[in-house]
Amino acid sequence: MSENTFELPNSSPVEPTRLELEDKIKFQCHKGISCWNECCSRADVSLAPYDIIRMKTHLNIDSSEFLKTYTVPFEIDAHGIPGIKLRTTDDGACLFMKKEGCSIYEDRPTACRYYPSGLLSMRALGASEDERHFLMIKEPHCKGHEEDREITIADYRKEQVVEEFDELNRDWYRIILKKKSTGPTIGAPSDMSLQLFFMASYDIDRFRRFVSSDSFKNMYDISSEELTSFKNNDTELMQFGFKLMKQVLFGELSIKEREGAYDKRTEERKDVLAYRKAVELDEYNRKQEEARKAALDD
Ligand code: SF4
Numbered sequence: 001m002s003e004n005t006f007e008l009p010n011s012s013p014v015e016p017t018r019l020e021l022e023d024k025i026k027f028q029c030h031k032g033i034s035c036w037n038e039c040c041s042r043a044d045v046s047l048a049p050y051d052i053i054r055m056k057t058h059l060n061i062d063s064s065e066f067l068k069t070y071t072v073p074f075e076i077d078a079h080g081i082p083g084i085k086l087r088t089t090d091d092g093a094c095l096f097m098k099k100e101g102c103s104i105y106e107d108r109p110t111a112c113r114y115y116p117s118g119l120l121s122m123r124a125l126g127a128s129e130d131e132r133h134f135l136m137i138k139e140p141h142c143k144g145h146e147e148d149r150e151i152t153i154a155d156y157r158k159e160q161v162v163e164e165f166d167e168l169n170r171d172w173y174r175i176i177l178k179k180k181s182t183g184p185t186i187g188a189p190s191d192m193s194l195q196l197f198f199m200a201s202y203d204i205d206r207f208r209r210f211v212s213s214d215s216f217k218n219m220y221d222i223s224s225e226e227l228t229s230f231k232n233n234d235t236e237l238m239q240f241g242f243k244l245m246k247q248v249l250f251g252e253l254s255i256k257e258r259e260g261a262y263d264k265r266t267e268e269r270k271d272v273l274a275y276r277k278a279v280e281l282d283e284y285n286r287k288q289e290e291a292r293k294a295a296l297d298d
């Protein structure tokens with residue numbers, strides 16, 4: 001296998017060739033094409049953090065309401081890193097699809113902008129930097145491939161205004177790649193870090209309330225300028241969330257903790273931890289006793 005090809009299951013509509021920015025694709029989508037809306041009637045769209053900010057702002061609702069109404073959860077990896085997809089009707093159609101096309105077109109998510117190409121973020125084993133390539137999806141229903149237009153991936157990204165999305169989501173993709181590549185060494189993330197990952201990635205308005213809380217401010221040394229910008233700017237807050245995730249998941253210390261905050265928090269949690277340990281020990285003893293009885297019965 002050459003270095004710009006990859007293996008895929010036989011049924012996959014993804015072409016097994018890695019594309020670069022200067023590679024050309026033959027494709028055009030336009031109103032009036034015979035397959036208009038076919039792709040959105042069978043939507044399988046995963047979302048990244050900046051996608052959600054754009055969509056919830058378009059709809060003028062807060063992120064929690066957006067998640068509840070328009071998304072379904074899935075797991076990104078075996079450690080249960082939470083992902084979010086667009087909810088569909090029972091027939092698989094995207095809830096934003098209208099006869100005339102996408103009802104949130106100017107704020108549609110990254111995956112819809114890329115289609116029928118896709119972003120292929122990867123990290124080679126042992127490498128510290130991620131690599132960015134592209135792929136091509138050819139599905140029988142999509143007639144755009146039969147149109148007579150050639151365009152480079154770079155120009156297609158410009159046409160679809162996807163560069164801004166990639167740039168703003170880039171650190172988040174890196175976190176996921178790092179988590180996948182270091183999973184077994186660092187181990188399964190705790191429930192608390194998964195909750196933080198979910199909130200900071202997808203539920204930005206709830207994350208804003210969390211960052212403004214006294215307990216957060218007592219823990220981290222955040223300037224009043226930063227707090228003001230987090231109050232008014234979803235994108236700045238999202239970037240701060242990425243830093244916090246790196247700190248919690250990988251121990252990359254870029255947000256200053258207040259002196260003694262860690263010890264104080266540990267002290268405050270001591271009782272809770274002791275209680276948890278006692279419960280776990282009880283549970284362990286109970287299971288041992290059950291196993292012993294079952295062995296005697298046999
Ligand atoms: S968000 Fe818009 S472009 Fe994307 S699947 Fe839904 S209707 Fe189609």
Ligand code: SF4
Nearest residue numbers: 029035037039142144
């Ligand atoms: S050409 Fe492809 S992307 Fe465009 S409407 Fe048809 S199925 Fe969708």
